[in-house]
Amino acid sequence: MNVESARAGASASSAPVPGGRVPAVSNPDAYAEESSSPRALVKDLSFYYGANKALKQLNMPIADRRVTALIGPSGCGKSTFLRCFNRMHDLQPGSRYEGSILLQPENIDLVGREVDPIDVRMRIGMVFQKANPFPVSIAENVNYGLRLRGMRSRAQLSVAVEQALRGAALWDEVKDRLNSTAMALSGGQMQRLCIARALATNPEMILFDEPTSALDPIATAKIEELIAALREQVTVLIVTHNMQQVARISDYTAFMFLGELVEYAATATLFTNPSQKRTEDYITGRYG
Ligand SMILES: Nc1ncnc2c1ncn2[C@@H]1O[C@H](COP(=O)(O)OP(=O)(O)O)[C@@H](O)[C@H]1O
Numbered sequence: 001m002n003v004e005s006a007r008a009g010a011s012a013s014s015a016p017v018p019g020g021r022v023p024a025v026s027n028p029d030a031y032a033e034e035s036s037s038p039r040a041l042v043k044d045l046s047f048y049y050g051a052n053k054a055l056k057q058l059n060m061p062i063a064d065r066r067v068t069a070l071i072g073p074s075g076c077g078k079s080t081f082l083r084c085f086n087r088m089h090d091l092q093p094g095s096r097y098e099g100s101i102l103l104q105p106e107n108i109d110l111v112g113r114e115v116d117p118i119d120v121r122m123r124i125g126m127v128f129q130k131a132n133p134f135p136v137s138i139a140e141n142v143n144y145g146l147r148l149r150g151m152r153s154r155a156q157l158s159v160a161v162e163q164a165l166r167g168a169a170l171w172d173e174v175k176d177r178l179n180s181t182a183m184a185l186s187g188g189q190m191q192r193l194c195i196a197r198a199l200a201t202n203p204e205m206i207l208f209d210e211p212t213s214a215l216d217p218i219a220t221a222k223i224e225e226l227i228a229a230l231r232e233q234v235t236v237l238i239v240t241h242n243m244q245q246v247a248r249i250s251d252y253t254a255f256m257f258l259g260e261l262v263e264y265a266a267t268a269t270l271f272t273n274p275s276q277k278r279t280e281d282y283i284t285g286r287y288g
């Protein structure tokens with residue numbers, strides 16, 4: 001079965017969650033609507049740093065080829081949640097996952113012990129607040145994941161580099177200096193290079209952790225345009241503190257508070273008609 005027909009099969013099913021249990025979300029209707037085409041299902045996900053329970057039984061869908069925004073005050077667990085998706089916590093001693101993140105349509109549990117974190121990271125890319133290019137050439141930055149995967153052919157690599165840089169809207173600016181150091185790029189260009197690096201392995205999902213908070217408005221606008229374009233081909237999960245950005249680029253929004261998911265809804269609904277007072281207080285700037 002190919003991916004498309006598997007997806008179609010998944011959406012034909014009336015059970016919103018494998019196992020048929022409807023998770024506790026504040027707006028079950030939004031969930032039911034959305035879950036017709038989820039890329040992943042977060043089920044009773046908890047996460048511990050040692051004894052500190054940083055995520056408390058989260059349940060939400062991640063809509064396929066849509067942008068889902070994560071919002072909430074500092075320290076509420078947004079980065080912790082993102083890092084579960086590509087197993088970034090695995091290196092930290094004492095960290096522990098409970099529950100599951102089921103990648104669809106295969107139903108692979110991303111936080112399951114039997115799943116190899118390296119494989120997960122090939123399928124789920126991540127872009128951080130601070131652009132972190134490697135101190136090598138632009139081309140080698142983009143190539144990195146493909147080399148890890150064993151791609152050796154120069155011709156194949158150069159096609160992949162061009163494709164990823166075009167995908168990250170950076171090709172025209174760097175095509176004449178692919179072999180120059182990435183460290184000479186501007187902040188916004190470095191961030192797009194990191195996006196190209198994430199795109200090169202053809203991931204199905206990209207996680208963005210406050211990708212524009214260190215950028216000026218023009219560089220920010222470019223990243224936002226890029227995310228809007230990426231959304232056609234890849235599922236995006238983004239943390240941002242910028243409410244205008246949430247409204248501009250996201251389809252769905254999840255509001256977190258103290259490690260809990262308070263509300264998940266279509267972005268327009270969450271902003272115009274939040275079902276929880278805590279959501280309203282946050283989006284109207286009463287705290288955070
Ligand atoms: N590496 C870590 N080790 C221990 N505790 C952490 C670590 N990273 C984050 N935390 C704690 O987990 C909670 C959530 O943090 P974080 O996910 O960074 O929040 P946010 O991204 O929403 O600001 C906070 O209480 C924070 O202190």
Ligand SMILES: [Mg+2]
Nearest residue numbers: 078079080209
């Ligand atoms: Mg954070």
